[in-house]
Amino acid sequence: MxxxxxxxxxxxxxxxxxxxxxxxxxxxxxxxxxxxxxxxxxxxxxxxxxxxxxxxxxxxxxxxxxxxxxxxxxxxxxxxxxxxxxxxxxxxxxxxxxxxxxxxxxxxxxxxxxxxxxxxxxxxxxxxxxxxxxxxxxxxxxxxxxxxxxxxxxxxxxxxxxxxxxxxxxxxxxxxxxxxxxxxxxxxxxxxxxxxxxxxxxxxxxxxxxxxxxxxxxxxxxAVSRDTTVLDRVRELIEVLLPTGRCSIEQVADSLGIDRRTIHRHLAASGETFSAVLNATRTQLAEQLVANPRRSFTEISGLLGFSAPSAFSRWFRERFGCSPREWRVRGTGQRPSGEE
CATH class of the missing domain: 3.90.1520 (H-NOX domain)
Known part of the structure; x- marks a missing residue:
């Protein structure tokens, strides 16, 4: 890699x-x-x-x-x-x-x-x-x-x-x-x-x-070992690539110097899929960004890799069960539906 x-x-x-x-x-x-x-x-x-x-x-x-x-x-x-x-x-x-x-x-x-x-x-x-x-x-x-x-x-x-x-x-x-x-x-x-x-x-x-x-x-x-896992690398690269609007498994694979099938294989060995890691990373970042009142929702949409604020709002509602604005107003730190 x-x-x-x-x-x-x-x-x-x-x-x-x-x-x-x-x-x-x-x-x-x-x-x-x-x-x-x-x-x-x-x-x-x-x-x-x-x-x-x-x-x-x-x-x-x-x-x-x-x-x-x-x-x-x-x-x-x-x-x-x-x-x-x-x-x-x-x-x-x-x-x-x-x-x-x-x-x-x-x-x-x-x-x-x-x-x-x-x-x-x-x-x-x-x-x-x-x-x-x-x-x-x-x-x-x-x-x-x-x-x-x-x-x-x-x-x-x-x-x-x-x-x-x-x-x-x-x-x-x-x-x-x-x-x-x-x-x-x-x-x-x-x-x-x-x-x-x-x-x-x-x-x-x-x-x-x-x-x-x-x-x-x-x-x-x-201190960490030289043997960083593929899952760790994928998570890091997703965070880096999301704001560029180019966060795809192909782009991650290219950044790591391996093909997408190799990524799928390594993630499967860890019980993960690329889409699941992408969603989990987005969710974690969304919780942090939406809670910050200094960030506009348009800005957050871009940082999370969405093509438009409307797409971000739909994803957020599906994931968290409310709109980004409602989440911010509540300020309760609740988690997405179905998660503890």
Whole structure:
């Protein structure tokens, strides 16, 4: 199946796009992503859509450094729950190894590896896309983000021995040199960062030994396996695709890189059907959205993937036994007929 990434991968995308004079909303729609959905950082979206979006944005803005402009704005919070543990790891090695070991918790495309030899440490970064496609911007974003993490531990003046990219140099390497210094190199055999192994022994200045145990316990309670089920992925993608008006089993299958029969088979093994999962997801979202008086029913209709407010109203009445307006007025939080 095609990999997914957290919405947080696109943190500050809208702001950077606006600063460069390009239409973020139009470009996101073009690759099937919902701009409003970016507000939910822990929602998962198709990784290939993010790759395409970054390449389109670089072309539209005529900025070959678009990925790095995003990397400059990265912070620990972009990593999600794992960031809470990183802050209290005792040293750089422990933090970096934790980040590499649990990379699937924030980006299923990312493959990173830390190795050491002859007094040097090498962090290699690659992306597994499941298909051939240009990924220069996403690669530079990933390497830039790791570089930012290392600097957060080692200080703003820290500089690696080399920052390597397999692609050729941009026409204007100004941003690359500003971010990485004079050590950035192109046309190398791998993407990643080379630095002194002794840097890994540096103590983490942010660490609080008293909080470390609690942070670890919390993280272990929420850490997820790499083996996310098809049902989990389908639910995530339905939430992502509903506002685009393109939520069909064919679109979900395409986002996952499998055919619809495979989805039917996996869902059947879990006692589910696509239509049942779609309806359940819509129902859960409808309860949350209709209860919010700041949302208009026309807006909610679009967010739930209906072609017209009238179609949404009919579906809602069939599902909940009353109109959306009546539900909102009652404010009782009742559930659909026949459910507990």
């Amino acid at each position: 095609k990999p997914l990434v957290r919405n947080a991968a696109l943190n500050n995308y809208v702001e950077v796009s606006q600063s460069l004079g390009i239409d973020a909303r139009a470009l996101m729609k073009r690759v099937g992503l919902d701009p409003v959905g970016l507000a939910v950082q822990d929602r998962w979206i198709p990784g290939t859509a993010v790759i395409q979006l970054l390449e389109l944005s670089a072309a539209a803005s005529r900025r070959g450094d678009f990925g790095l402009l995003l990397a400059e704005r990265r912070s620990f919070s972009n990593l999600g729950p794992i960031s809470l543990v990183l802050r209290d790891e005792p040293d750089v090695r422990s933090a970096l190894e934790l980040l590499v070991r649990h990379e699937h918790m924030y980006n299923e495309m990312l493959r990173s590896r830390l190795s050491g030899a002859n007094g040097l440490a090498t962090l290699k970064v690659s992306l597994e896309l499941g298909e051939a496609m240009a990924a220069r911007q996403a690669t530079e974003l990933a390497v830039g983000a790791f570089h930012g993490v290392l600097r957060s531990f080692l200080g703003a003046r820290w500089q690696p021995l080399s920052v390597c990219f397999t692609h050729d140099a941009p026409a204007d390497p100004g941003t690359h040199r500003r971010l990485f210094g004079p050590v950035v190199e192109f046309d190398r055999e791998f993407n990643g960062i080379v630095f002194y192994a002794s840097d890994l022994k540096a103590p983490n200045p942010m660490s609080d030994p008293l909080l470390r145990t609690y942070a670890r316990q919390y993280f272990e309670s929420i």
